[in-house]
Amino acid sequence: MLTTRSLTLPHSDTSLIARCQKADLAAFNEIVARYKGKIYNYLYRMTGSAEDAEDLTQEVFVRMYTNIGSFRAQSSLGTWLFRIAGNLCVDAFRRGKKDRAVVQSLDAPASGHGAEDGGDAQQTQDVPDWSQEPQRLFARKELGAKIQAALEKLPPKLRSAVVLHDVEGMAYEEIAAIESIPLGTVKSRIFNGRVALREQLRPYLEA
Amino acid sequence: MASIIDCKKIQPLLSEYVDGTLAGDSAWGVKLHLSSCAVCARAAEELSATVSLLRSLPREETSDAFSEALARRLADQVLKPARPDLGERVREWWSLPRVRPALAAAGALAALAPAALFFSARQPAAPVTEPPAVASAGDQQQFLDEVLEEHASYASGEPLGDPTAAVLLVSSPGGEGSTARGDRP
Numbered sequence: 001m002l003t004t005r006s007l008t009l010p011h012s013d014t015s016l017i018a019r020c021q022k023a024d025l026a027a028f029n030e031i032v033a034r035y036k037g038k039i040y041n042y043l044y045r046m047t048g049s050a051e052d053a054e055d056l057t058q059e060v061f062v063r064m065y066t067n068i069g070s071f072r073a074q075s076s077l078g079t080w081l082f083r084i085a086g087n088l089c090v091d092a093f094r095r096g097k098k099d100r101a102v103v104q105s106l107d108a109p110a111s112g113h114g115a116e117d118g119g120d121a122q123q124t125q126d127v128p129d130w131s132q133e134p135q136r137l138f139a140r141k142e143l144g145a146k147i148q149a150a151l152e153k154l155p156p157k158l159r160s161a162v163v164l165h166d167v168e169g170m171a172y173e174e175i176a177a178i179e180s181i182p183l184g185t186v187k188s189r190i191f192n193g194r195v196a197l198r199e200q201l202r203p204y205l206e207a
Numbered sequence: 208m209a210s211i212i213d214c215k216k217i218q219p220l221l222s223e224y225v226d227g228t229l230a231g232d233s234a235w236g237v238k239l240h241l242s243s244c245a246v247c248a249r250a251a252e253e254l255s256a257t258v259s260l261l262r263s264l265p266r267e268e269t270s271d272a273f274s275e276a277l278a279r280r281l282a283d284q285v286l287k288p289a290r291p292d293l294g295e296r297v298r299e300w301w302s303l304p305r306v307r308p309a310l311a312a313a314g315a316l317a318a319l320a321p322a323a324l325f326f327s328a329r330q331p332a333a334p335v336t337e338p339p340a341v342a343s344a345g346d347q348q349q350f351l352d353e354v355l356e357e358h359a360s361y362a363s364g365e366p367l368g369d370p371t372a373a374v375l376l377v378s379s380p381g382g383e384g385s386t387a388r389g390d391r392p
């Protein structure tokens with residue numbers, strides 16, 4: 001339901017692209033309005049930073065504008081935009097600042113990873129108390145932060161596959177198109193990503 | 208009873224199994240195994256719970272300043288270098304050999320125009336320079352008008368080509384008070 005195919009808005013992506021290729025700013029703005037939420041949410045989950053996600057999302061649309069002339073309808077607009085976003089992420093990680101995941105072992109226990117976490121003995125095992133109403137909102141926020149932290153510990157390739165599938169709700173086939181990888185690779189990345197997350201989030205799993 | 212070998216075959220399928228995307232017979236095989244293997248059944252439950260956690264994440268949204276910042280960035284990074292600004296275009300226009308002498312003359316005369324008008328007001332019997340001077344000032348104004356008009360129509364006909372138009376068009380629905388960077392959880 002969150003796939004890029006399910007759009008029934010007034011203008012089709014195809015007509016918007018055609019107009020955008022003729023330098024129609026309204027069409028460009030409509031594409032931005034249509035996709036910025038999805039792209040931003042993906043980039044937020046990938047980077048864990050609102051600032052970086054916003055910066056990269058803007059760059060996605062600048063690149064889209066720059067390259068719209070070479071867009072061929074072999075892939076959907078959504079696929080193309082997510083591919084740009086993914087590539088920008090890889091570049092950003094390569095530039096060095098964002099990627100702590102690669103230096104961390106997936107087998108590391110949920111606690112005691114990395115020097116920057118400092119004394120984090122209490123970080124892991126306290127399960128939020130859902131019964132106390134005033135604390136519920138805080139607990140929910142807290143849980144969201146734990147999930148995000150766990151995501152950021154995944155290697156980027158696994159993280160991207162899991163976010164696209166389990167957060168953005170994309171089908172394996174769409175992810176294969178975005179990442180330009182075989183279907184089997186998509187499935188194994190999602191599997192490995194989920195298994196790693198399961199280990200990180202074990203205290204929060206309600207079985 | 209399920210064997211360890213079965214478990215090793217089953218576990219890689221659990222991710223797809225919890226997605227409900229396994230083909231019929233594979234799904235049936237996994238289901239059968241899970242009914243007799245507590246270890247794999249628990250693994251499947253935990254994977255499913257992990258997916259539920261991921262799906263429970265709130266959707267994050269761009270700040271209110273997003274559209275305006277994007278328009279500015281588009282203008283700065285993409286549009287500006289491709290289009291010479293008005294000043295450059297005026298200088299280009301001036302450098303065209305066929306117009307320069309005429310305009311230089313008109314410009315020189317236009318500089319005298321206020322004086323000429325002053326004299327003409329006081330002295331009805333005007334010197335010979337008066338009519339061309341007034342006409343020349345008009346010519347120069349007309350020239351600037353034309354350039355400005357051309358720029359404006361250029362911009363409206365091709366809005367993406369004009370940085371200012373881009374900013375105006377993109378930022379118009381946001382209204383004011385949109386400079387704050389939205390509160391984030």
Ligand SMILES: [Zn+2]
Nearest residue numbers: 209214244247
């Ligand atoms: Zn088993």
